[in-house]
Amino acid sequence: MVSIKRSDGSQVWRKRTTGQSMVRWFGWLVGVAVFVWAWNFISEATTWFFVWDAPRIAGDIFSRATPPRWSYMEKLWEPIWDTLNIATLGTIFALFMAIPVAFMAARNTTPSRWIVRPIALLIIVSTRSINSLIWALLLIAIIGPGVFAGIVAISIRSIGFCAKLLYEAIEEINEVQVEAITATGASKLQTMAYGIVPQIMPAFAGIAVFRWDINIRESTVLGLVGAGGIGLQLSSSLNVLAWPQVTLILLVILLAVVIGEWVSAKVRGAII
Amino acid sequence: MLRLEGLDKTYATGDRALKAVDLEVSKGQVLALIGPSGAGKSTLIRCVNRLVEPTGGKAYLDDVELTTLSSAALRRERRRMGMIFQEYALVERLTVMENVLSGRLGYVGFWRSFLRRFPQSDVDEAYRLLDRVGLLHMADKRADELSGGQRQRVGICRALIQNPALLLVDEPTASLDPKTSREIMRLIVEMCRERGxxxxxxxxxVALAQMFVERVVGLELGALVFDGTPDELTPDVLTRIYGEEDWEATIEKVDEDDNEASQ
Known part of the structure; x- marks a missing residue:
């Protein structure tokens, strides 16, 4: 927003100066040119025959994948139960580990800004930046395949996410309430329990159900690498091209995710 | 009772908020600290219970020197200094009862307080105080359901249940309407008198201060510039504390208030 003085003395008010408008116009021109050039490049590198063929192939797979093989369901109950357990236990363990990390990372509660806080931030970044599938691959090599590897993979992957959101909530608390508790002669731990914890409870509950919701999705694919759950059935069905089974598995996953979403929405609504 | 000797505070930004303040408050004396915004009033009382660390000088509560105490000893002394805040500073998501009982945290171990298992004598005292300020029926309400005046009463209970010898009160009426302000001031002064x-x-x-206290201290740019009775607050004195302004109206209003109160 700028005010511009004209030579005749009148004041006009525009969003941008003439110079800024020119720069923006030129920016758009360059952007469009790059887009057209990139489009050409991709087009040349694409085998268009396969693309034109895609609808027919998709139709073919669809016709082979329907109807789902319902009788296969009896083999899915246990893995879907495992999947839900991986998500739930993984989330609970992650929260236990995330709480101390969050308190160490928050500027207003960290015991030391120059040593402990960077370590906590490093834990957050490193656990967050590696996908749970990759964690699962690593953990299977270390502790062998199975549900336990899946739980550990999910919980490690979730620490960073939960700790980051939680420490942001801790940094946003009202310090005066903490001051008031400190002034009564309360110890550090009591100040935390009375001054800080009540203030972050809604955020904590929200984070917990949100992450649980995400973890249900993530744990459905862990079986692809052998870390337990329904992903194992998915990968073996895909390998033998048993399309009706794949359809059923996808439907089951969809149902689990929808239920998870519904539960977490209910819980969040009840708390906030 | 409380004695400040050359108390000094310079913030990290270089602002010198307190300039060698000397002040003595005797037992049972209620004192109003007046002064313009930024004069260092809040800093002064926060330096006493060391929510803000003073950078120089000494503060004695009875015979205990406060500025050099270890953190454990400081916590023990803080129990003897109740604090009441401008925006009430209740923990909003805790109940009224939890807020009042939080005044006992200095006396109760962590697990007892965490599990809300306060000694029965503390619980009785909390109910008694809530009854005294007329909020017994609100005991189990959450603090954020209360009105401003009610919250400040809970704040007063929290300070009193500490069984303090000294109250540090930071702008108790700044966010309250005129009538509630007087009620709160009256309550604080009454409680001080009852408990010495x-x-x-x-x-x-200024007018409110004159109505209720026996001693007024004026702070300007971190230095004491006035110490006397409410009657001694003349336009000249107010000009010294706050700067040039027509003060007759302020003081006249006080006289009317006084008449009203005495009638």
Missing amino acids: LAAIINIHD
């Missing part, structure tokens, strides 16, 4: 407590009350409403 000394109090330092930061307040920017």
